[in-house]
Amino acid sequence: MKQFIDFIPLILFFIVYKLAPAEVQFAGRAFEPIYCATAMLIASSIVVYGALLIAQRKLDKSQWLTLGACLVFGSLTLAFHQEAVLKWKAPVVNWVFAVAFAGSHFIGDRPLIQRIMGHAVQLNDNLWAKLNVAWVLFFLICGFVQLYVAFTFQSIWVDFKVFGSLGMTLLFLIGQGVFLARHMHDEPTGEKPKD
Structure with missing residues (x-):
């Protein structure tokens, strides 16, 4: 079950990527679907792993690694506007x-x-x-x-x-x-x- 909880942010990433229009305007900037999906990946990872941390009072090392990688690679993808970083x-x-x-x-x-x-x-x-x-x-x-x-x-x-x-x-x-x-x-x- 735990392995499938780890897929929730990835599934939300996929849904946003598929449903987002060709371009989203936010704060005067245009964002392609990959960047909207990346923002969802970061936000949902924080929520999912935050909820697990509150419920279990701990996260496995693998969950910390996944969360950390999501935050680092996702943030760099958004900051540099380069989808290759996320890949x-x-x-x-x-x-x-x-x-x-x-x-x-x-x-x-x-x-x-x-x-x-x-x-x-x-x-x-x-x-x-x-x-x-x-x-x-x-x-x-x-x-x-x-x-x-x-x-x-x-x-x-x-x-x-x-x-x-x-x-x-x-x-x-x-x-x-x-x-x-x-x-x-x-x-x-x-x-x-x-x-």
Whole structure:
């Protein structure tokens, strides 16, 4: 559920981008839909993560990173009136996640995915390492795909940013579920079988 809450600002970004007229006048300046959508992305990120912070009294590190990247890249996009700056946000965030997951193999006592999911899933160290590497590859590939689409297919970039990102994430999570299901075993309950 938490992963889908993170998509709310992105979905609002998409809606504003698609519904905004060709040009919006504000404070004597004309803004194209991408800049209106970027302003919505910033505002909705502040609201969504602010509400989560109030409700949970904390944000995950990944949520802080996403919020920070949104504020930095979104603000620079609006300040310099350059949509190319915003196009770098998703790849950079994905690569930071990839580095964090990769670094956890060398820093700390457990891979990052085990720290995240270890309370819910029991796997041996070898399987945790494989799962962590899968997350590293996922974030690396997502970053490169998003960068490629953003600068090669300008006309579908916003569509891909929302639906392509969501689709890649869903496919990866389904694959992870299949992997985990193959390696999970029923825990003994301590009860004797009935005769």
